[in-house]
Amino acid sequence: MTQPLSIAIIGAGLSGLCLALALHQEQIPCVIYETRAEPLDIGGAIMLSPNALRILERLGAYERLQPLGYDFDQLYFRTEDDQLLDTFEFGGKDKFGYRGMRVYRFELIKVLLAMLSEVDITPQYGKKFSHVVSEDEGSVTWAFDDGSSSSASLLVGADGIHSRVRSCMHPDASPIFTKMVGVTASIPTSQLGVDADYTLPVTIMNRKHGAFIAAPQRKDGSEMFIGKQCPFAEDLDRPGWDRVLNDRQWCIDFLRKGQEDYPPLVGRAVSKLDMDKINLWPFYLIPKLTSWLSDKGRVVILGDAAHAIPPTAGQGVNQAFEDVYTFSRVMAGLQRSPDAVASLVLRRWQDKRQLRVDGVLELNASINKRRLPSALGGPMAAEGFDLRWLYDIDYEKFVEEIMGSA
Ligand SMILES: Cc1cc2nc3c(=O)[nH]c(=O)nc-3n(C[C@H](O)[C@H](O)[C@H](O)COP(=O)(O)OP(=O)(O)OC[C@H]3O[C@@H](n4cnc5c(N)ncnc54)[C@H](O)[C@@H]3O)c2cc1C
Numbered sequence: 362m363t364q365p366l367s368i369a370i371i372g373a374g375l376s377g378l379c380l381a382l383a384l385h386q387e388q389i390p391c392v393i394y395e396t397r398a399e400p401l402d403i404g405g406a407i408m409l410s411p412n413a414l415r416i417l418e419r420l421g422a423y424e425r426l427q428p429l430g431y432d433f434d435q436l437y438f439r440t441e442d443d444q445l446l447d448t449f450e451f452g453g454k455d456k457f458g459y460r461g462m463r464v465y466r467f468e469l470i471k472v473l474l475a476m477l478s479e480v481d482i483t484p485q486y487g488k489k490f491s492h493v494v495s496e497d498e499g500s501v502t503w504a505f506d507d508g509s510s511s512s513a514s515l516l517v518g519a520d521g522i523h524s525r526v527r528s529c530m531h532p533d534a535s536p537i538f539t540k541m542v543g544v545t546a547s548i549p550t551s552q553l554g555v556d557a558d559y560t561l562p563v564t565i566m567n568r569k570h571g572a573f574i575a576a577p578q579r580k581d582g583s584e585m586f587i588g589k590q591c592p593f594a595e596d597l598d599r600p601g602w603d604r605v606l607n608d609r610q611w612c613i614d615f616l617r618k619g620q621e622d623y624p625p626l627v628g629r630a631v632s633k634l635d636m637d638k639i640n641l642w643p644f645y646l647i648p649k650l651t652s653w654l655s656d657k658g659r660v661v662i663l664g665d666a667a668h669a670i671p672p673t674a675g676q677g678v679n680q681a682f683e684d685v686y687t688f689s690r691v692m693a694g695l696q697r698s699p700d701a702v703a704s705l706v707l708r709r710w711q712d713k714r715q716l717r718v719d720g721v722l723e724l725n726a727s728i729n730k731r732r733l734p735s736a737l738g739g740p741m742a743a744e745g746f747d748l749r750w751l752y753d754i755d756y757e758k759f760v761e762e763i764m765g766s767a
Pocket residue numbers: 371372373374375376377394395396397405406407408409488489490491519520521522523524525641642663664665666672675676677678679680681
């Protein structure tokens with residue numbers, strides 16, 4: 362391939378920051394542009410599974426996260442009368458090499474930013490990507506909203522679910538609102554009033570009011586994330602969602618509604634809520650895209666921009682990290698193979714990544730089916746999911762298969 366001299370990344374979210382670190386490890390220069398004025402703390406923790414933790418370890422971030430995250434192996438699902446219904450493996454040291462981890466999103470962002478700063482990479486804040494100006498065999502030029510423009514060998518859109526970079530390639534592929542929202546909050550774990558041996562993190566299923574989730578956060582589990590998912594008919598724009606979120610009483614009522622139909626721990630959990638710790642999460646997904654690459658192959662999208670995934674199996678950011686890591690390895694492989702046609706290799710990368718994303722979407726569907734109202738209250742499902750394909754991925758083999766015939 363023509364030597365990629367520089368990669369420009371749009372978006373300093375989890376995908377963009379992790380990508381910069383992965384590219385740096387492969388000695389590929391990059392620059393990051395972020396629309397916000399500074400890193401944003403939207404609150405809340407995310408769950409990292411072994412497939413992503415393996416990547417973070419290779420990038421040197423895992424040992425920095427370890428003192429910050431809450432480790433666990435299983436997610437527990439209980440009926441509305443608090444009987445164990447189902448479990449879902451999220452990690453396991455012996456089986457997958459890593460326990461699952463819940464870590465504050467902002468802590469993870471801070472770790473990635475600190476590591477980037479140590480190698481002199483600082484995102485350029487206040488730079489909003491506008492549109493691609495031109496693209497040829499060797500470079501791409503794009504414009505920012507402030508009227509400035511820039512060029513690079515490759516432009517990577519890591520700009521999230523409402524990606525503008527994606528809309529340059531797929532103007533009709535708008536995010537689809539799933540008509541579900543989650544309202545979340547955090548409380549002291551003691552407020553839950555459960556014994557130390559109560560199964561956590563837990564999702565309490567309820568036919569009438571939706572699922573209620575309680576998941577420990579911080580290393581010592583001293584804080585509890587709580588949340589409820591429910592149907593919400595109307596799709597809103599950003600200011601509309603902000604108005605819903607700012608109507609804290611609506612959010613509190615949402616969390617408290619129907620509490621008498623759940624086990625008593627739910628009533629205790631929602632009895633005292635700190636207004637500042639409430640968050641709203643409308644669930645969107647992206648229709649399956651025909652391509653994550655522009656026609657000339659100089660613009661690529663990844664992470665939520667390419668495939669926002671509903672939260673069922675907790676794989677959104679975990680799949681984004683898979684994109685990022687395999688992309689950086691493929692780019693390094695391309696630098697070593699001057700005769701390879703970059704766009705063909707990147708299309709193979711996309712195909713193989715899409716297969717994994719499809720696998721997660723199928724897994725989501727199986728999990729949802731298993732927890733349909735007709736299944737609730739029945740005996741606990743005897744067979745678990747075999748998740749080795751998901752958590753135990755061999756990244757070397759994955760990249761070799763892409764580069765093999767390059
Ligand atoms: C409440 C909540 C909880 C979640 N929990 C989990 C979980 O437990 N496990 C999990 O795997 N996933 C979880 N997810 C999903 C996960 O957060 C996403 O998959 C992940 O954040 C995707 O990262 P990203 O970097 O691709 O996109 P984003 O995090 O959306 O980052 C995109 C970045 O691009 C910037 N940007 C956007 N437009 C432009 C532009 N035009 N120019 C420049 N910059 C731009 C944005 O400001 C942002 O910084 C959760 C999501 C939410 C909302």
